[in-house]
Amino acid sequence: MRARAWLCVAALPVVALTGACGGGEDSSEPASAAESKAAEHVTVLKITDTSTPGNWSWDKKRLTAKAGKVTLVFHNPSDLGHNVRIQTGEKCCFGRDSKDLGGTQVIGGLSNDANKTARATLELKPGRYWFLCAIPGHWQAGQRGSLVVN
């Protein structure tokens, strides 16, 4: 027990100092050495399209992330193309003060069946954001949600 703890400190000094070596921090995070060594925190947000005819939706309405790198993993098994974009602004979406900060390309649909998952990594500061499908009509129909970065 004691030897193992010592080894842990020796192998991963940065991680040990932040308290993650004992595995008691966030149990939802994978604790592999490669990922723990990264100085910057990366939040992975998974969003899946759950649309049915006449009802366009995602499996998430609210997301939270830690400030820093935020990776969107968007899965779209539907017959229609969609994307996930991150916007700023008082209200969702495309308001006067809205700004597109990035996101995935359009994926899915019948035309490109092989490409059903897209990823995008953004650098986000603490604040409130929106995630939405930027295709006209889609975010109005329900493909949108709020993202809080702490």
Ligand SMILES: [Cu+2]
């Ligand atoms: Cu869409």
